[in-house]
Amino acid sequence: MTQKFKVLVTRKWPNPVEKKLKEAFDTTLNIDDVPLSEEQLTKAIDNCDALLPTVTDSISDKIISSKNRRAKIIGNFGVGFNNIDIDSAKKNGVIVTNTPEVLTDCTADIAMLLLLGIARRASEGEYHVRKKEWTGWRPTHMMGTKFTGKTLGLVGMGRIAQAVAHKAHFGFNMQIVFYDPYFNDKNIIEKFNAQSCSSLDDLLKISDFVSLHCPSTKETKGLINLEMLSKMKNSSYLINTARGDIVVEQDLADALNNGIIKGAGLDVYESEPSVNPKLLEFKNVFLLPHLGSASEETREAMGMRVFSNITAFFEGKEPADRVV
Numbered sequence: 001m002t003q004k005f006k007v008l009v010t011r012k013w014p015n016p017v018e019k020k021l022k023e024a025f026d027t028t029l030n031i032d033d034v035p036l037s038e039e040q041l042t043k044a045i046d047n048c049d050a051l052l053p054t055v056t057d058s059i060s061d062k063i064i065s066s067k068n069r070r071a072k073i074i075g076n077f078g079v080g081f082n083n084i085d086i087d088s089a090k091k092n093g094v095i096v097t098n099t100p101e102v103l104t105d106c107t108a109d110i111a112m113l114l115l116l117g118i119a120r121r122a123s124e125g126e127y128h129v130r131k132k133e134w135t136g137w138r139p140t141h142m143m144g145t146k147f148t149g150k151t152l153g154l155v156g157m158g159r160i161a162q163a164v165a166h167k168a169h170f171g172f173n174m175q176i177v178f179y180d181p182y183f184n185d186k187n188i189i190e191k192f193n194a195q196s197c198s199s200l201d202d203l204l205k206i207s208d209f210v211s212l213h214c215p216s217t218k219e220t221k222g223l224i225n226l227e228m229l230s231k232m233k234n235s236s237y238l239i240n241t242a243r244g245d246i247v248v249e250q251d252l253a254d255a256l257n258n259g260i261i262k263g264a265g266l267d268v269y270e271s272e273p274s275v276n277p278k279l280l281e282f283k284n285v286f287l288l289p290h291l292g293s294a295s296e297e298t299r300e301a302m303g304m305r306v307f308s309n310i311t312a313f314f315e316g317k318e319p320a321d322r323v324v
């Protein structure tokens, strides 16, 4: 009997994916779904051929540089891979893969949900009904902001931003503007009749809604601070489904407190699962617990994508979603 490759999954994954992994490999699962400590992750990387973490596991240089490391591939469950020390992976010759494409639509849907929800006060209204505070229809009750036909500013114009542009432009007749110094696909720009802004300042000044779609990198960490928020219209809203640390949460709370912007819809936070307590106090903030890719179909597809990546690697092929 040939020996199976050893793989270790750091959190609970959708059942069909766990089943497939178990059939193909000598798989260690985390049925209890308790996050692993740095020490446990180091032990894991020392004892498996593929480590399969997710976006909330911090895979540090200390873990990757472990002198007893056995794993040569890290198959991340997630499109973002800022949880992994990529420089260390490069230095140590460890391959890293992610799960792009399969979560594009669902993450874009959550961006739209936040946009629609915050503009039309959906979560506030729902609480109102549940708390039995609703006294009936009246002309000035819970008036929100119309979003159809308004200007949506996208920071970053990658796959998820394009999916948001599609839904917002064709579904809600929104004008699309974007800021992305690395993007210049004329066909896509034409398709959405979009306007490319030459600076972030320009985008912030003209947008009714600003939606973040850039990765968390050294350049984008803390990008949306008080100075930047102050450039937005005071009738505008900030939407973040990208990464929490792109926004300085304390500055966002100050901006909301001082009426610098009208509201925010957030799915991601600086130090998840903690949320700046000030943000919890605002009615004009719509908060979700990092649900971007959280549909059954998408989470299963993400797991299958990891499966394909490590299978290719073990067969001596190039994994399709190799980032390092």
Ligand code: DGY
Pocket: 055, 077, 078, 079, 080, 081, 103, 290, 291, 292, 293, 294
């Ligand atoms: C990702 O894949 O990076 C998402 O944030 C997970 O929902």
